[in-house]
Amino acid sequence: MGTRLRNVRKAKKLGGKGKLTEALVKKLSTYYGLAIRRNVDSVEDMKKAIMATYYHMISTDDNPQHENCPEGVDSWCKWKQAEALGTDPETHPTPLHPDVQKEILPIYEDLSRNELLERCLGGHTQNANESFNSTVWRLAPKHLHSGLKVVEVAAYLAASLFNEGNSALLLVMNELKIVVGSRCFSYAQEMNERRESRQNRRSALETKETRKARKEELQAQNEAYEEEEGLLYGAGIAD
Numbered sequence: 462m463g464t465r466l467r468n469v470r471k472a473k474k475l476g477g478k479g480k481l482t483e484a485l486v487k488k489l490s491t492y493y494g495l496a497i498r499r500n501v502d503s504v505e506d507m508k509k510a511i512m513a514t515y516y517h518m519i520s521t522d523d524n525p526q527h528e529n530c531p532e533g534v535d536s537w538c539k540w541k542q543a544e545a546l547g548t549d550p551e552t553h554p555t556p557l558h559p560d561v562q563k564e565i566l567p568i569y570e571d572l573s574r575n576e577l578l579e580r581c582l583g584g585h586t587q588n589a590n591e592s593f594n595s596t597v598w599r600l601a602p603k604h605l606h607s608g609l610k611v612v613e614v615a616a617y618l619a620a621s622l623f624n625e626g627n628s629a630l631l632l633v634m635n636e637l638k639i640v641v642g643s644r645c646f647s648y649a650q651e652m653n654e655r656r657e658s659r660q661n662r663r664s665a666l667e668t669k670e671t672r673k674a675r676k677e678e679l680q681a682q683n684e685a686y687e688e689e690e691g692l693l694y695g696a697g698i699a700d
Contacts, residue, residue, distance in 0.1 A: 481558075
């Protein structure tokens with residue numbers, strides 16, 4: 462999202478105060494990501510949440526467009542909050558500039574295509590696939606020619622290693638009638654322990670980095686709200 466918005470800002474000369482500022486680009490990118498992560502079980506809910514952020518930000522008192530915003534008193538949309546409480550909604554802030562509205566709508570529509578959002582179901586990432594692929598290519602390097610049978614064997618072994626660790630190799634050896642000695646068994650155990658320890662360290666590091674990134678993101682958002690007051694109702698949308 463961020464790259465697409467920056468590209469259109471440059472191509473259509475939409476920079477400057479009141480238009481597609483860097484602070485606004487970061488907000489839109491953040492809300493796009495939140496819309497996906499909060500609705501990982503449904504493509505339709507993802508799409509609705511994504512478009513809700515767009516129409517929310519172009520709404521005016523004369524033309525409120527909050528149909529896609531979440532209902533209830535806990536909604537990040539204050540217009541929907543007021544509706545649930547039976548009170549008068551607040552006056553809408555200044556909407557996005559008409560030129561910005563026109564140019565970013567196709568981006569929102571393109572990035573909410575079913576085939577794209579389907580890849581986000583379950584909240585999965587590409588890390589698992591990349592890890593499996595790297596295991597295959599370690600067994601059958603890309604720079605060396607390998608026939609179909611070699612690649613198939615590499616794929617089977619990679620799947621076994623990926624799911625069961627080095628202990629799977631002992632089962633393969635047993636099927637091939639190769640005697641598994643104590644040293645071989647100890648080696649497989651040691652490699653599995655190293656693998657688990659390495660993954661635990663990575664997970665701890667990622668958790669720490671995620672917390673740090675989230676803290677910096679919230680700080681940047683708060684600064685952006687002060688600089689661009691009026692673009693959104695408030696920081697509650699990102700809670």
